[in-house]
Amino acid sequence: MFLSNITDSGGVPLSVDFDSPVDYLIFIFQLLFATAAVLVAGPVAITICSTRALRLQNRFIFMLNTSICDTLVGFSVFYLGLFDVQEGYPSRNGTYNMLPSLLGVNIMTFLVAQFDRYFAVCHPFIYTRFVTRAVVITANIYCWLHSYAQSIILSFVPLSRAMQVYFYTIIGLQIIVFTKVVMTIKLYVIARVQLERDPPSAERESKKESLRIIIFVVISFLVLWCPSFVNLVLRLAFRQGITFRNEATNPFAILARFNAVCTPAVYLWGSPALREAAVRTVWGRVCPRCKKSKRIHVSSLR
Numbered sequence: 074m075f076l077s078n079i080t081d082s083g084g085v086p087l088s089v090d091f092d093s094p095v096d097y098l099i100f101i102f103q104l105l106f107a108t109a110a111v112l113v114a115g116p117v118a119i120t121i122c123s124t125r126a127l128r129l130q131n132r133f134i135f136m137l138n139t140s141i142c143d144t145l146v147g148f149s150v151f152y153l154g155l156f157d158v159q160e161g162y163p164s165r166n167g168t169y170n171m172l173p174s175l176l177g178v179n180i181m182t183f184l185v186a187q188f189d190r191y192f193a194v195c196h197p198f199i200y201t202r203f204v205t206r207a208v209v210i211t212a213n214i215y216c217w218l219h220s221y222a223q224s225i226i227l228s229f230v231p232l233s234r235a236m237q238v239y240f241y242t243i244i245g246l247q248i249i250v251f252t253k254v255v256m257t258i259k260l261y262v263i264a265r266v267q268l269e270r271d272p273p274s275a276e277r278e279s280k281k282e283s284l285r286i287i288i289f290v291v292i293s294f295l296v297l298w299c300p301s302f303v304n305l306v307l308r309l310a311f312r313q314g315i316t317f318r319n320e321a322t323n324p325f326a327i328l329a330r331f332n333a334v335c336t337p338a339v340y341l342w343g344s345p346a347l348r349e350a351a352v353r354t355v356w357g358r359v360c361p362r363c364k365k366s367k368r369i370h371v372s373s374l375r
Contacts, residue, residue, distance in 0.1 A: 107155075
């Protein structure tokens with residue numbers, strides 16, 4: 074059989090043996106999932122990069138960062154999902170956690186974006202004065218440096234020291250998750266109470282839109298990512314977690330990576346300006362009939 078003979082040359086074996094219909098379903102699912110993530114997140118990133126009106130707003134800079142990350146997650150599934158790969162300890166055909174660290178970039182970006190939305194809505198004068206595009210871009214770059222610095226450190230230190238660093242990383246993630254939950258509740262209260270008292274205006278609608286997007290994105294991220302996080306904590310702290318054959322057969326890892334499709338889809342659902350720009354810059358070029366003649370209008374957030 075062709076699929077089962079791909080690795081005869083001595084390369085990395087495939088994630089399944091194709092001995093049962095379930096193996097075929099897993100392989101096809103991973104292939105479709107990787108393609109879907111690239112085709113959903115990629116156009117969002119391209120749209121924001123090519124639309125100046127969107128790039129001028131800080132909230133779209135965060136969307137751009139996570140969309141680039143989600144696109145790379147989609148590409149990573151072509152390896153993690155189709156081949157026999159086990160990250161973590163013990164690693165098998167792994168990438169030294171370089172590909173899984175993309176989820177860490179998203180975690181940090183969402184956290185910074187929550188604080189950004191909080192100050193933009195609750196302290197607009199301070200926000201306008203101090204939170205410039207340069208500050209936002211620097212914060213997004215830091216999210217990448219923070220996540221990959223940890224992975225690089227873990228790759229070069231002895232195993233015993235790496236396990237200690239990994240353990241403290243898990244504790245840090247618990248603090249981050251708790252902070253994200255608190256900030257999500259706070260942003261929800263702000264959206265329901267404070268903004269409802271403001272007079273109707275384009276600025277208020279823009280703020281409501283940005284808060285609605287970040288709340289839905291963070292909630293969906295936590296729901297999909299937390300099972301993998303809880304299983305990881307149980308394995309490291311209590312040795313009670315579930316171990317799977319590889320990344321392709323790990324439903325918790327699949328749920329976590331599903332954010333690569335869910336997050337950009339929420340962006341498109343929650344932002345009419347982004348949808349219209351995507352039709353004009355991406356889908357309109359692929360399908361001319363989908364191209365609209367409306368002029369893109371993006372309200373200022375500040």
